[in-house]
Amino acid sequence: MELNITLRVARHPAPQGQAFSEFRVTLEDRMTVLDALFQAHRKRDGSLGFRCSCRVGMCGTCAVYVNRIPRLACSTLVKNLKSEIVTVEPLPHYPIIKDVAVSLAPFFDQWRRVRPAFRPKKGDMPGLALIRKDSKFRQLAPTKRDCITCGACYAACSFTGMNAQYLGPAAINKAFLRVLDPRDGDGEERTKILDDSLNGVWRCHTQFNCTAVCPRGIDLTDSIVRIKRALLRPGRLFKA
């Protein structure tokens, strides 16, 4: 017996004024939302616009709004949604290019603002930098550096939606990695950006939406909370 689901895909621009296109998709074994999109694209409507690349949850390209939650299409099993109707929309808080493909420009604008590149304190060092096993950097960095810049957290956060100048969870988490790094030399500049009362870490209201949707399981709110506490106690987490 063939099982079907209804795939609703947001269209932009809307063909014939229809904001959504609907497709009956035959459920295949271990079908992901990306598989469903491809089935609709191949068999019904070749003009469907969506993004993908690696198909294995590594690159972050296929992040979309699935039943109103930001997810990676390639990593979301249709049967796990437990819904007859699967609605795919573009990630919120981003300008739409076509259908469910968005521009990640707002995300990367904020990303760049925190000075994400590593700049060493001292120039060329003759030896290796020593990172102690019991240091915060060694303990925390592995849990924070898996970010694939998919943009799901920025889409999930209510505050990036209300304030386009807010840094957002991913940028702050990236900044946290640099803040933790004892070798980094950009602490002073970065602190000013993070500490900004209008658009810095203080715009986070611990909603935890970012942490809930991160496909890499990074505790983003934890990074933001740690920076907030470090900002209140200067010199505690890093030395300028």
Added chain:
Amino acid sequence: MVAWTLQRVTGLLLLFYLFLHIHTISKLSQGPAAFNEAMATFHSPLFKLLEIALLGTVVLHALNGIRITLVDLGVGVQKQRQLFWIVTVGVGVLVFLAGAIPMFIFAVLKV
């Protein structure tokens, strides 16, 4: 999302209650008769039900506020979801019932 929305909704409700409370208490400045008249409106069963609702609002907002404060201090960040459902909602419901049931029996049903 649920916790965040709940905090804002209860916060707005409590703000409204605060104004009502200050307005009523300010009647004291107009003498005992005015104050007693203002307080008399709150003796009806409807207002007693609203007081029970107020108890629920305060309990939810307070316990969730404690959870948020703990998170801001860096305590229990990884367990914040459990903190919400077990402490804010679970304990909150218990505290609410401990107050709401006697209030309902004695003030609303007037047993």
